[in-house]
Amino acid sequence: MQKYLSIFLIAYKNHHVYLTDILGMNIIFVLRVVVIITLYRAIFEMSGGASVGGYSLEQISWALIITQAIVTSKPRTTNDISTDIKTGKIVAYLLNPVSYVWFKFFQGFSQFLANIIPGLLIGAIVGTVFLGFPNTSITGFFASLVLIIGGMFVTFFGYMLIGLCSFFMEDSEALRWIYSKLDMVFGGNMLPLPFFPIWLQTFAFFSPFAASGYTAGLMFIGFDAQKFVLYLGIQMVWICVYILGCLGLYELARKRLVVNGG
Numbered sequence: 001m002q003k004y005l006s007i008f009l010i011a012y013k014n015h016h017v018y019l020t021d022i023l024g025m026n027i028i029f030v031l032r033v034v035v036i037i038t039l040y041r042a043i044f045e046m047s048g049g050a051s052v053g054g055y056s057l058e059q060i061s062w063a064l065i066i067t068q069a070i071v072t073s074k075p076r077t078t079n080d081i082s083t084d085i086k087t088g089k090i091v092a093y094l095l096n097p098v099s100y101v102w103f104k105f106f107q108g109f110s111q112f113l114a115n116i117i118p119g120l121l122i123g124a125i126v127g128t129v130f131l132g133f134p135n136t137s138i139t140g141f142f143a144s145l146v147l148i149i150g151g152m153f154v155t156f157f158g159y160m161l162i163g164l165c166s167f168f169m170e171d172s173e174a175l176r177w178i179y180s181k182l183d184m185v186f187g188g189n190m191l192p193l194p195f196f197p198i199w200l201q202t203f204a205f206f207s208p209f210a211a212s213g214y215t216a217g218l219m220f221i222g223f224d225a226q227k228f229v230l231y232l233g234i235q236m237v238w239i240c241v242y243i244l245g246c247l248g249l250y251e252l253a254r255k256r257l258v259v260n261g262g
Helices: 002-015 019-047 057-073 077-087 090-094 100-131 138-167 173-186 198-206 214-221 225-256
Strands: none
Touching: 019 057, 019 100, 057 100, 057 138, 057 214, 077 090, 077 100, 077 138, 077 173, 090 100, 100 138, 100 225, 138 173, 138 214, 138 225, 198 225, 214 225
């Protein structure tokens, strides 16, 4: 465990060297949030209603802020793994005393954490300016925090699974593009899930996409014990599925891997 902790801390420190990258990422984050919240407000004003699908403007906007914080903070896991495989760097990783999957997790998750902490703080400021102070509770805050952490796991291992497909295909970019678009639509990244028909909402909430962050935002502004248990359970299922998928796919690839050269 000490080896993995060292990997995590080293990657965390190295990531903070590139402060301009973190700054640029948060500028993009703020612009996205401002534009989309403005669009949401216009939709609510045109509909003439105080809520859509049982959710107020504040609820879906805070859900968006948390979702966007996770989306913009995630490391480029798929691309990194694909590059390791294409360039042959994977051979060096195979010689490490730690599993490649867990090495990339602790390395990448430290970057994820380094990005999302300032992202959430900036998001809270932007949200308060545009929406007013959030009507949350201590329970809602901590429930949301638990779901944010779970959402980070779902997001990371979901994209890692796509990246590991590079062992079996020349380029996994097409899969990553498809997955990211599904994430955008069914993860509440752009369009609020309450705008969807009920049957499509049901699919979205049971998919890994809403579990990657949107449900955390809903709990932040409107805590519901039953929904929290449901959302957390869905997250745990997808985390287990993705981790087992990553480990199984890597073991299968490692046995089939052929390295030419000396």
